[in-house]
Amino acid sequence: MGEVIVVTSGKGGVGKTTTTANVGTGLAMLEKKVVLIDTDIGLRNLDVVMGLENRIVYNLVDVIEGTCRIRNALIKDKRYPNLYLLPSAQTRDKNAVSPEQMKKLAEELKEEFDYILMDCPAGIEQGFKNAIAGADRALVVTTPEVSAVRDADRIIGLLEANEMKQTHLIVNRLRMDMVKRGDMMSSDDVCEILAVDLIGIVPDDENIVISTNQGEPLVGSDSLAGRAYMNIARRITGEEIPFMDLNERNSLFEKLFGKRKKN
Amino acid sequence: MGFADFFKKKGTGSIAKDRLKLVLVSDRAGCSPEIMEQIKNDIIGVISKYIEIDLEGLDIKITQTESETHNGTVPALFANIPIKDLKSSKK
Numbered sequence: 001m002g003e004v005i006v007v008t009s010g011k012g013g014v015g016k017t018t019t020t021a022n023v024g025t026g027l028a029m030l031e032k033k034v035v036l037i038d039t040d041i042g043l044r045n046l047d048v049v050m051g052l053e054n055r056i057v058y059n060l061v062d063v064i065e066g067t068c069r070i071r072n073a074l075i076k077d078k079r080y081p082n083l084y085l086l087p088s089a090q091t092r093d094k095n096a097v098s099p100e101q102m103k104k105l106a107e108e109l110k111e112e113f114d115y116i117l118m119d120c121p122a123g124i125e126q127g128f129k130n131a132i133a134g135a136d137r138a139l140v141v142t143t144p145e146v147s148a149v150r151d152a153d154r155i156i157g158l159l160e161a162n163e164m165k166q167t168h169l170i171v172n173r174l175r176m177d178m179v180k181r182g183d184m185m186s187s188d189d190v191c192e193i194l195a196v197d198l199i200g201i202v203p204d205d206e207n208i209v210i211s212t213n214q215g216e217p218l219v220g221s222d223s224l225a226g227r228a229y230m231n232i233a234r235r236i237t238g239e240e241i242p243f244m245d246l247n248e249r250n251s252l253f254e255k256l257f258g259k260r261k262k263n
Numbered sequence: 264m265g266f267a268d269f270f271k272k273k274g275t276g277s278i279a280k281d282r283l284k285l286v287l288v289s290d291r292a293g294c295s296p297e298i299m300e301q302i303k304n305d306i307i308g309v310i311s312k313y314i315e316i317d318l319e320g321l322d323i324k325i326t327q328t329e330s331e332t333h334n335g336t337v338p339a340l341f342a343n344i345p346i347k348d349l350k351s352s353k354k
Binding site: 179 | 277282
């Protein structure tokens, strides 16, 4: 029996889709059978981040409305045969799907997959309600900025009200140079404010932009963000992985480390 | 705290943290500062009927407190109302 995980944030642009793509691909690399569902109806994006935009025939709304069978709508990943994408519909709106229908779909997919990742739209309206309906656990993505943290707090409150069994926090786009000089909240600060357990810290990394340009998630690569996402995937499977030491690294070590990485 | 921190101004990170803590208290309680002000005035009105209170030292706010029933924190109304003259209550 699989597990349904919703990736959500409240605020837009904090990295939900990137997180879904990378954590999902990471789980597939760990030989889990994974399906990623883009629940952002009308604003689909997970397909381009995964580099699968040219293979779409059917979408989530087609499945819900019974136009096609689930297996006909699932797109197999380019690199991992145990990873699938269920793309969103681009020409419909959020009311085309109800929470009950999403729950039913999740239950069906649980039979066949180890992990079902729901990429949630921004906001707290219908799309959010659809995405969380069938979820067993939630990953709340935030960046260390006041607006994103405030929205994350609101989302955490709504998840609690909907009796989400497990909620974990991902602090995305952390800039250690700014944290060190005191101009950015640390992951500990964010965690303390939101009072939710941390499952990952993803440093701000330009490699994310490069990998997204190419439509290939960077999880598992030697980049900082790639390693951070792999760690999150492992933690989801229940492995105990210590957090990457981003805080305590002194500048001399960082210079040495930076040089070594380039060579 | 490092040596260099002595010469640094307070970072904007801690300003962000402090501001967030404040705004989240009213967000979580679903209670705006205006409503807080009304609650405060009503409480003053009720208590003043029986006791003379020190309006200067009065402090009413919504804070987070440890929940007794389940893990985590819950919002609580905190009121610190200094009494000026208790005798007036025993008319």
